Amino acid sequence: MAKSTGTQLAAAARTEFGKGAARRIRRAHQIPAVVYGHGQEPLHVTLPGHETMLLIKNPNALVDLQLDGGATQLAVVKAIQVDPVRRAIEHVDLVVVRRGERIEVQVPVRTTGEAAPQTVVSVESGTLAVTAEATHLPEVIEVDVEGLQAGTLITAGDVKLPQGVELAVDAEAGVVNVSAAPTAEELDAELAEAEAEAGIEKDAPEDEAAEGAEASEGGEESSKE
Known part of the structure; x- marks a missing residue:
């Protein structure tokens, strides 16, 4: 628009x-x-x-x-x-x-549609530099990701621009990336790594704590004997 x-x-x-x-x-x-x-x-x-x-x-x-x-x-x-x-x-x-003058502006990028299941859509560049006539500046650049598979990279040159609007950046610049969604195991590993970097120590699960307590009591009884 x-x-x-x-x-x-x-x-x-x-x-x-x-x-x-x-x-x-x-x-x-x-x-x-x-x-x-x-x-x-x-x-x-x-x-x-x-x-x-x-x-x-x-x-x-x-x-x-x-x-x-x-x-x-x-x-x-x-x-x-x-x-x-x-x-x-x-x-x-x-x-x-001035009317009729072409100027360069940064226009927000917005994705439309749904990519393939088990994928994550990332907007690599929140805005796209374009040139357009001063009185016909686009408010948003829409990028269609409908059905795109993991591993798809949409570059600036792939983006369909409104009539009269021209690209003002390298056509090879990445705009939208479609990647595989992380598995539950990968998410757990990332969380554990982040907690370790932050120095957060998690409490042991109840069953492990109970086993530790039983082992401790057994050791005390042995020492009494």
């Missing part, structure tokens, strides 16, 4: 800078942002908090910025800074684009 038009978003010029100013902006339910690209001077703005949060749920979101209620500027969300604890958006970077 691709977008052909941007989401309208009001942007107000920002004249205050620094951590204190940024905190005041966020307390007012707004988000600090910067708009740059095409040789223009970086433009520092504030964006409406709620609308921006909804917008960035879509990767590579296309935005029609309305600057101080006047001219509009087409831009793409480039980077998002998020507070690691509160998970609140702290800052957004937007890159100026």
